[in-house]
Amino acid sequence: MLEATALSFRHTPESPWLFRDVDLVLTPGEIVGLYGPSGSGKTTLARIVSGYLRPASGQVGIDGLPPMPNGFSKIQLLFQHPELAINPRWKIRKVLCEGYRPGPRRLAAFEIAPRWLERYPCELSGGQLSRICLVRALGPAVRYLIADEITTMLDALTQARIWKSLLQYSEENRIGILVISHDTALLKRLCHRTIRFPGWQADG
Numbered sequence: 001m002l003e004a005t006a007l008s009f010r011h012t013p014e015s016p017w018l019f020r021d022v023d024l025v026l027t028p029g030e031i032v033g034l035y036g037p038s039g040s041g042k043t044t045l046a047r048i049v050s051g052y053l054r055p056a057s058g059q060v061g062i063d064g065l066p067p068m069p070n071g072f073s074k075i076q077l078l079f080q081h082p083e084l085a086i087n088p089r090w091k092i093r094k095v096l097c098e099g100y101r102p103g104p105r106r107l108a109a110f111e112i113a114p115r116w117l118e119r120y121p122c123e124l125s126g127g128q129l130s131r132i133c134l135v136r137a138l139g140p141a142v143r144y145l146i147a148d149e150i151t152t153m154l155d156a157l158t159q160a161r162i163w164k165s166l167l168q169y170s171e172e173n174r175i176g177i178l179v180i181s182h183d184t185a186l187l188k189r190l191c192h193r194t195i196r197f198p199g200w201q202a203d204g
Contacts, residue, residue, distance in 0.1 A: 002026040002075065002144045002176060004049050007058035009041065018044055019198060022058070026144060029174040031167070033187030033194035040198050042180050046146045049178070050077035062143070076137040080149040082129035086121045092132055093117040100139040110135050110165045127158035134166060138175070145170075148180040163190060 004024040010017045018041040026032055036042055047053040049060055051067055060067060062074055079085060086095050096102055096117070107114070110131045121129060130150060137145065147166075151159040167190065170177055181187055187194045 001028070001064075002049070002060070002062055003064075004060045005058055007045065007048055007055045007060070009044055009048065009053075009055050017056075022197075024049065024178075024195075026176040026178055028143060028176050029170060031170065031177045031179060031191045033184075033191035034178060034180045034197055035182060035184055035187055035194060036197035038182075042197055043148055045197070046077055046148045046178070046180055050075045050146050052077060074141055074143045075146065076139075076142050076144070077146045078133055078137055078148065078150045080152050082126065082133040082150075083121060085133055086129065088121050090120075091117070092119055092121070092124070095121070095132060096136055098136060102135050102138075106135055106138070109169060111161065127154050127162065130154065130158075130162055131165075134162070138169065142175065144176045144178070146178045146180070149182070151186075152181065152183070159186075 002025070004022065007022040007024075008017060008020040022045065024032075024045075034042055034045075044053065048055050051060070051073055067073060067075065096107075104114075112128075112131050112135060116124060116128060116132075121132075124132070134150075145166075151162055154162070163186075166177070169175065179187060179190055184194070
């Protein structure tokens with residue numbers, strides 16, 4: 001179980017609190033939606049939960065233990081713009097093998113064509129790069145995924161196909177996913193429950 005307890009954050013000791021005393025629980029295989037207005041701190045919360053940013057107070061734990069400071073994290077964070085998360089000088093094969101070596105079945109499950117592997121990121125579309133980043137993030141040690149607006153910039157058909165692949169993978173491997181989006185209709189289709197942020201009121 002991924003558990004965040006009493007998380008609070010502000011940018012400096014003198015600045016206003018972005019959020020205070022936030023609790024979050026995500027169980028294996030659970031899909032939880034998080035929505036709220038721009039600037040409310042959703043992405044900051046995602047960065048804290050995934051270990052990219054330290055909170056002013058509070059803690060994050062997995063099965064009662066703090067995340068390992070070194071090594072491949074059990075929590076992976078995906079952002080809205082995959083092109084910014086990929087080294088443009090690397091071919092896709094090298095990008096995919098940065099953390100582990102995904103097999104042909106994994107690539108096929110996310111509709112990654114073998115011919116893409118010898119291309120550079122600039123030669124692929126946004127939807128194709130989103131699939132690449134997803135597969136790269138889903139290493140064997142990963143148990144939880146934080147998906148921050150990962151399909152917002154994509155057309156409806158590409159969105160649907162990516163989420164179909166990811167939800168199937170989550171079900172088969174019991175991967176918990178926190179889905180951050182402004183699209184409440186999408187969250188209702190995907191998630192077991194949703195949370196409004198700020199306000200921290202659960203729906204569903």
